[in-house]
Amino acid sequence: MSRSGAEVPTAPAIRVQGIGKSFPGVVANHDVTFEVAAGSIHALVGENGAGKSTLMKILYGVQAPDTGSMEVDGQPFAPKSPSDAIARGIGMVFQHFQLADNLTVLENVVLGAEKLYGIGSSARARINQLSEAYGFALDPDVPVRGLGVGARQRVEILKVLYRGARIIILDEPTAVLVPQEVDALFANLRELQREGHTLIFISHKLDEVLGAADDITVMRRGTTVDSVKPAHVTARQLAELMVGSELPSPQNDEPTVTDRVVVSLRDVQVRDGDRAVLDVDSLDIHAGEVVGIAGVEGNGQTELVEAIVGMIPASGSVLLEGQQLAGLSVSRRRALGIGVIPEDRHRHGLLLDSPLWENRILGHQTRPPATRGFWLAPAAAKADSRRIIADYDVRTPSESTSAGALSGGNQQKFIVGREMSGAPRLLVAAHPTRGVDVGAQAAIWGHIRAASREGLAVLLISADLDELIGLSDSIRVILRGRLSETFDPAHVTASELGSAMTGASTTSRGI
C-alpha cells in the first residue's frame, strides 16, 4: 500500500486502538484508533486542540493513556517514559527546537546520549555517516548558533536518528520553514523513508500533507474521524473533515483602497556592519489598503517590521499621516496608532505567565483604557479584555487565565484583538496566521479585511502565498533587503511570485 511498495504483509509500525486520555474535567483523547504502515509517511492533521499533541505525548511515553492499547511492530507497547519509547525505536522532533545555541552540532547531538558512541571521534564518524546518508549536509563542528532554521531542524532529526530511532514523529515540522526549506525537508524525509524509516508528521498545511504523505489521519475534538489517502481527497475536503463544517472561502472582495497615504517610507536603510540588510527606496500604504510583502525568510522582512515599529535604528524617513516617526521610541510610535502582530508571539507578543488582562495592557501601557496617566486601570483593562474575548472568539474561561494556557490560535486571536484596539491607523501583521488552525485563520483573515474596509492601512508579511494573494491589494517582493515592483494579486500566480522571491524573474520573463 505504501510507497515503499512492500507487498509482504508486515505488521504496522504503530497500531493505536481505542486510546483515551482524560484530564480533570476534560477528555483530551477518546477512541483514538489508527495504524501507521511500516515504512510509510503518515500525516496527522487536525485543528489546534483536536488532541494531536496529547496523542503524540502518549506515543512518546510522556503521558500514559487511561484506556486503549498500542502496538509497535506487532508487539504490545506501553511506554512509561520517553526512554522506553526511544528504546523501542521511536524518536520525536519537537516543534520548538531543543538545542543549545552555543554548543556545536556534535555536542548537541551527543548530549544525553554519550553512552552510544562516546563524545569523540567515533561519535563524529557516526554523525558524518548519518548526515551523508540522508543528505543533511551538517558539519559536526559548527556551533548551532550560526545555523538557519532548516539546518537546526536537521540537527533535531539527526539527534533522534543517532539514538537509533526508526519511527520518527515530527510535530509541525514545516511551521517554521520557508517554501524552499519545506521542499528540502520532504526530500530528507523521503530519503529516510527509502532507508526503511517510518515517519509521522503533524501539520496544518494541507497542501503539504497531500503532497508528501502516503496516508492521512484526521483528528477532530479528541478523536480520529477518518483515515484517507491523499489521492482520494482535495485540500478543501480535508479541511472540512478537520473542522467538521463548510469552510469560509478566503476571497478578497471589492477593493477598498483610498488615495489617502497613511504610511510613507523613503530611503529607509538598516545596516548590519557595512552591509545594508534593508534598503527601501519607497513604500506607501494607503488607508484601506493591504500591502503584502512576499519573500524568502531572512531577506529583510524582520528588519522592515522593526524599522517601522522603531525597535532597531534605521536611517531615512517614515511618515505616519504626515508625522515623522524617525527617532521616536517604540512606545511613542505605538501610541500614534501602530498596531503590531509580531512574527513570534511568544517572544514578542505575550507575557505567557501573566493573565490575559495584563497582556491587554502590554503595548498599550501609555494610553486608556489600560492606564490612566500614572496609574494602571485594571478594571477597564479587564472589561476591554472581555470585549476582545467576545468579539474575537477567544476560547478561554476568563480574562484572568494566563496567556500561556491558551492554544496558539486563541493566543493569536487575542493579540489581533488587542492590536486592533485603540483605533490604529497602521497594522503591521507579520505571519498573522502562522501555526494557527484553520478556524482561527479564517477568523483572523476576516478581522484584517474588516478593519481594512474601515480605512486601516495594513502591511502584511507572510510566507503563505495563498494568504498574501487572498488578502493583499498589492504585493511587493522583498529580496536581499530591497523591494521589487508591485504585483497585482488578482493576476499574479504563486509561481511568478516564487521566481521573483528567488531573484529569477528579471532574467526569465518580467512580471
Place this chain on the structure above:
Amino acid sequence: MDLLRRVALSLATPVLALVAAALVTTALLALVGEDVGGFWSVMSTPPNARQQVNIINAGSALYLSGVAAAIGFRMNLFNIGVEGQYGLAAFMAAWFAGGGLVSGPLNTVLAVLIAMVTGALWAGIAGVLKVTRGVSEVIGTIMLNAISGLLVSYLLAKYGTNIGVSQTTTPMPESSRIPEVGIIPGASSGIDGLAFLAVVVGVAYWVVLTYTRFGFSLRAAGASETAAAAAGIDVRRMALVAMLASGAIAGLIAMPSLFSDTFAYGTGFQPGLGFTGIAVALLGRNHPGGIVFGAAIFAYLVDRGTQLNVLAGISPEIVSVTQGIIVLSVVVAYAIVQRYRTRSEQASVARRSSATSAKEVLA
C-alpha cells in the same frame, strides 16, 4: 470559589516548605543524636515580651532587605549586593549623623536620605555595568560587596575613633536619635522608631508594583524582555531603575537599629542581613505580603535559636540549617504548586473549548 482556590494555592507553597523543613530538621537532629523533644519544646515556646520586641526589630530589618532583593527579582535581576549596599549605606549615614554638621531631626532625615542615595549609587554601579557593558549583575554586585566591606574598614580606620581594638564612628547627638516605642507591655526595651519604615516601604512596593504603569513595565520587562521591548518598554532603563530602587531600599536596612539602638557604626553593626533578605524574598515569592511572612518566620527562628543553647543544649547553628532547608523547600514546593496550577488552568481552558465545540455541534 475561584478566589478561595487561588488563596489556597498561594498558601500551599510556604506551608509545604515549612512542613518539609520541619521534617528534615527533626530527622537531622535525630540522626546526630540531639534532643529532638527539647528542640521542639524550645521552638514552640511562645517568646516573652522582650523576645517579641527583638523579633519585631529583626523582622523589620529583614523585611526591608527582602523587599530590596524582591525589587531586583521582579525585574529578573539578582541583586546579591544588598549586603554591601546596606553596609556602606549604614556607615555613611552613621558618619554623617555623628559628624554633627546639622543637629536635631534634620540630621536624622539627611542621614536617612544619604543612606538611600549611597545604597542606590552602589547598586547603580552594577546597574550601569549591566546595561552598558553587559556585565552580569551577579558578578558586579558580588565584587562590589567585597569592595564595600574593605572601603568601610578603611574609612573607619582613617576617620573612626578607637574603642579598645575596634573602631567606631562618632555617636550621633542625642537630638537626632529616635526613641524606641514601647508598645509591648512588660518589655524592657521598645521597638526601634524607624521600624515603621518597613511598613511604608511595604505599602509603597505593593502600590507601585501592582497599580502603576511603572510597576507594570517593570514586571513586564522582568517576565519577558523581548515582549516588553516590542511593546515599547525601555528594558535597559527598567533594569537600571530597578537596581537603583533596590539599592535605595537596601540603604534603609540598618536605619532602625542605628537611630534607636547603636547610634554609631561600629561593633554593634549586624552583618549578614543582605544575604538573609534574599532567602526572605524567595520565601515570600517577592510578594509584599509574602515577605512579611518570610521575615517573621526568619526573625522568629533566629530568636528561638538563641534560646536553644541555653534551654536544650543544642547549638543555635541548627537554625541556620533549618533556614537553608526552608529556602530549598520553597523552590521545590513552588515548582510543584506551579505545575499543578498550570495543569488545572489548561484543563479549564480545554473544558471551555470543548463546551463551545459541543454547542456548535448542537447548533
